[in-house]
Amino acid sequence: MKVFADDAMFNSILRNILSNALKFTPKGGNVTLTAKSIVGGMVEVSIADSGIGMTEILLKKLFKIGEKVGRKGTEDEESTGLGLLLCKEFVEKHGGRIWVESEAGKGSKFSFSIPKK
Numbered sequence: 001m002k003v004f005a006d007d008a009m010f011n012s013i014l015r016n017i018l019s020n021a022l023k024f025t026p027k028g029g030n031v032t033l034t035a036k037s038i039v040g041g042m043v044e045v046s047i048a049d050s051g052i053g054m055t056e057i058l059l060k061k062l063f064k065i066g067e068k069v070g071r072k073g074t075e076d077e078e079s080t081g082l083g084l085l086l087c088k089e090f091v092e093k094h095g096g097r098i099w100v101e102s103e104a105g106k107g108s109k110f111s112f113s114i115p116k117k
Helices: 007-023 056-061 082-093
Strands: 031-038 042-049 098-103 107-115
Touching (some): 007 082
Antiparallel strands (some): 031 042, 098 107
């Protein structure tokens, strides 16, 4: 599948979301990446994990400047949430959008859309 995107920005989006999925998934958990064509000439990329998930309160703070969303990973890795703000900016610069579905204790699924080539 091909997308029309700046290589550095696209790679940064993938690296950040994949890194977060690994950071918040305990050993033995699962992380999956999928991509599919969607309406409007876009590709939807999703990264799902079986990790610690997020509360509704934390979900509402994601992607917002000035909101404190940092927390420790499953092996006490540091996290600030700043990478997600950058991902949001990069996705939107390409005309796409980014969103997340999550439940505490049940994992998270980050998805974003980006134009096809």
